[in-house]
Amino acid sequence: MSELAVTVLQFGLLLLLWILILSIVGAQGRDLMVSKKSRASAAAARSARASSAPAEERGAASTPHAGVQRPRPRTLAVTDGPLAGTTLELGSAPIMMGRAQECTLVLDDDYASGKHARLFPQGSRWFLEDLGSTNGTWLGEEQLTRASTVEPGDPIRIGKTVLELRT
Numbered sequence: 001m002s003e004l005a006v007t008v009l010q011f012g013l014l015l016l017l018w019i020l021i022l023s024i025v026g027a028q029g030r031d032l033m034v035s036k037k038s039r040a041s042a043a044a045a046r047s048a049r050a051s052s053a054p055a056e057e058r059g060a061a062s063t064p065h066a067g068v069q070r071p072r073p074r075t076l077a078v079t080d081g082p083l084a085g086t087t088l089e090l091g092s093a094p095i096m097m098g099r100a101q102e103c104t105l106v107l108d109d110d111y112a113s114g115k116h117a118r119l120f121p122q123g124s125r126w127f128l129e130d131l132g133s134t135n136g137t138w139l140g141e142e143q144l145t146r147a148s149t150v151e152p153g154d155p156i157r158i159g160k161t162v163l164e165l166r167t
């Protein structure tokens with residue numbers, strides 16, 4: 001093989017390597033943009049729901065002494081996944097979810113981490129937080145980045161398992 005052919009082949013491989021690197025960087029950038037857009041649209045939808053409620057309802061929901069209380073969830077139900085149909089009574093203790101045997105709700109799900117997420121009460125509300133899981137915890141269409149309020153009927157997704165609070 002001639003020296004010219006080897007040099008052309010080396011430049012071709014170098015060009016191919018740069019194309020691969022740039023396509024990976026571009027794909028990561030697109031993934032980040034999609035994530036930002038989905039968070040923004042979920043926040044806009046939540047804001048629209050809150051602003052469309054009558055003023056009396058908003059006032060009653062934000063003040064505990066207004067007389068009208070929203071119903072407190074009583075159960076956590078698994079609606080989809082390997083444990084579909086399972087229910088767990090809610091008390092005053094936090095609920096740890098994951099594959100580890102010491103969790104309150106042991107998930108038979110390959111996409112769940114050992115200690116994946118925690119559902120805990122605070123006052124009259126329930127909050128959900130991701131515990132640094134590998135695949136993330138989803139509340140509706142939004143991936144959790146901090147503890148968030150969970151309302152009855154909101155879908156919680158951990159891997160292939162979907163749960164919801166019920167009154």
